Amino acid sequence: MDAILLQILNGLDKGSAYALIALGLTLIFGTLGVVNFAHGALFMIGAFCAVTMQRILTISQTTIDESRTDFLGNPMKVETPYVENWFGPELGGAIIDWAVPLAILFAIPVMICIGFIMERGLIKHFYKRPHADQILVTFGLAIVLQEVIKYFYGANPIPTPAPAAFTGSFDFGVLLGFDPNAIIYPLWRLVYFVFSLIIIAAVFGFLQFTTFGMVVRAGMADRETVGLLGINIDKRFTIMFGIAAAVAGLAGVMYTPINSPNYHMGMDFLVLSFVVVVVGGMGSLPGAVLAGFLLGILESFASMNEIKSLVPGIDQIIIYLIAIVILLTRPRGLMGRKGVMEE
């Protein structure tokens, strides 16, 4: 029992990331009708927003401390981050420690801007082109973004720690009446899961309860009719693209303490996220979220030793296997709408 719970918990953080990326992909696909292969790159850029934030906060002033000497006997150089100079070592240190959550504030405007530029500058011209062309051009864009990040940040993963307050683990077992240490769960993963739930709730609430969201939903169902009503749907869709980019970016920012970001993480997640979208049903937002968590948890189960010894290698292929089965038995995915991408 506790082992099962542990696996479910383990699957949640990856599932959260899948769900958030798939949500953005579906928003873009559902509203703009564009298959965006660069969406993984947006996730990756979000992660590097956190890295950038960390770097900005640790920009240091070099002072020479005469009282201490280094091993050559010269006066020692001391690097103090400007933040600590300004706010004092305590508060400054705390700000640096909280670089990742703070990066959210930085990432939202950056990601929305990137989203706007992408949509206005490139995607807009591909609405009427075949899906294959959309895939190809966004695939090219993904390569470019990835290479740009690699140029500035190098090819190696960059460790970006969570705030010290969240580095510990949380003992779920005690909470549920199991033995202590039976279910140990890293705190940051819990934070990530809660964070993703908030984002998902925010996106759904936004679509459900605002006029803007209503128009967008109507546009997802029938773009032409909404256009005929004289509503400027294009402008709203641009904003939706920005939001989708921000969602992917935030997913990336908060993911950095779980896995050190590197330039190809976007592509790694993209392939899986597409599988998630297809399993959930192309164009269905609840489907994307559901399938994201479902596949994350199933992947975690498949990596249990008991299961691996039964079916070797299953942890590597489970997601693809499920995708194939679902696509063949339920072509529209778990919750897909009729008529989406069926031609």
Place this chain on the structure above:
Amino acid sequence: MGILEVKGVNKRFGGLQALGNVNLSVTENTVHAIIGPNGAGKSTLLNCLVGKLIPDTGSVMFDGQSVLGRKPHEINQMGISRVFQTPEIFGDLTVMENVMIPCFAKRDGSFRLHAFESVPNEKELVEKAEQILIDVNMIDQRNQHAASMSRGDKRRLEMAMCLVQEPRLLLLDEPTAGMARADTNNTIDLLKEIKAKRDITMAIIEHDMHVVFSLAERITVLAQGTPLVEDTPENIKGHPKVQEAYLGQAHG
């Protein structure tokens, strides 16, 4: 016993009864028109005949065999060809290639990998394709890309593609929709000419009464998914029920 027998066909889309107990019999070698106001279920009926939709209940028999449950390509092999409302042609291919494909298909619908050897009796097939292009007056455009042609030309090409298969039943879905009057008359002449030249049964769905009364030998009037009357054009013209179906809708 007609070549096409539709019996008791029902089709629902959710709460909407698109077809309710449709019975229809098309006699061999006649031109049978199906008319009716918008939303009468004409296109749904047509889609049920060619395998695009499967009716909820009822039977559709073509030449004594059921077409239900068969795929569109199998139904075509039985001898039913369809002309669409918006021309469905191979836009990336030349006019000649467009006509060659049904020629190959007619010869034998099953899969043959003619990748390295040429098709036996290819010469014959080419002659046949050329002949049909002469018939529809398109031989000069044989090397043109189909996508770059006018709408009227596309429609004629589509008809040629269907005719070259020598179908026993030709289904025409509003063959003159969106055409200028002159083009419409040309199409009527073309269809008449085809009818005169060979044994062929045609079922036409049409809005334009001019076309219907110039061509049809029998007319079925559909309204709200059910056949209202079936009779000769002369009798349909003054039929009170028909006027009610059209005018009643126009006023209400």
Place this chain on the structure above:
Amino acid sequence: MLGLNSKDTKFLLIVIFLTLATPILLQPFPEGSGMAQFNAGYPDLMQRFAIYGIFAIGFNILFGLTGYLSFGHAAFLGIGSYSVVWMYKLLDYNVIWGLPLAIITSGIFALAIGFISLRRSGIYFSILTLAFAQMSFALAYSVLTPLTNGETGLQVYRSDKQVLLGATEPTSPHFFGIVMRENFWEPSVGNWQFTFNNGYYFCAIIAILAFYLSLRIFRSPFGMMLRAIKSNQQRMNYTGLNSRPYTLAAFVISGMYAGLAGGLLASMDPLAGAERMQWTASGEVVLMTILGGAGTLLGPVLGAGFIKYFENIFSKINDNVLHTWFGFLPDGIEDFMVTIVHPFVGKGWHLTLGLLFMAVVIFLPGGLVELGQRVGRLFRRRDINSADAEAKAAKQRANTPAE
């Protein structure tokens, strides 16, 4: 000749000539000159031109003709390589055993994967093929280690049986004694040095055959059917044709091409690794085909050559080279130019590739072939109106097989 009309025969002869003359044509700069690094006439690179050319020609039969975009063709490349290395391990280093096996096994895999994937079209087909390829990659990397030797990659060890290995037989891949890595002629004319390599000519002859077959397929009724499927599947069905067997045949043929290419990779270098099956490798062949011109005969080969050339030559350009190039400029401008160009060369050549690829998809859907045609038209100075109309037609994607 050979079932081709005179125009195609001429075309084929030109391609044959270019392929056979490659060691000379790609060595235009004399040794020791500043431009010598742009020479591509060395065996390793030329072999890759031919092999990836075959890969792209095969991919084009599927994507260029039917429009089905597979993101999983690298799986067949890997399967081909593994087959050949296994034949080395079991029999001997003669590639005559491995290559047919590579074609057959990849054909069988393509039949199975295609049978399932082709039940869906559009993006669903792309995702299905991607899923299958990623599965093959993951399996080759982990569970199938006894067959694939996992991360290390499959190679021949001394302990391997090699039952047919004769005492005097070469201990590297060969074709009835013709050793792939040896050169049969290394003439130098003045400062120019040329290398005529066994392996390259082996690949080149196979590539010519592969090209000839694809030419026949393009011109055949089968090819016409495939183009019809791309153009309008609905009409295809209502013409009494089931499109599935045609697309499946195209998928299997292109899978066999990929298997052959993979087999040849292992014929040049007796190694096979799982990373050959990764989806980035599948993406690469998509890039090659689009860049060169999907649906055209020569495009994929050009695209393959282009990408492999850039990969090898451009990635070698470092800052020192850049400084010598811009040396004639004043110092400040020289440094500035080097800084500007630096991100795009050397390790950054992927960036250039990505930008180029985007530019091609946006502005030149017909790829390099279309570019060539446009430039050709400019030179011929035809009347402007007709050129405009043709450019418009070409913009709707070069679907007809053009030279």
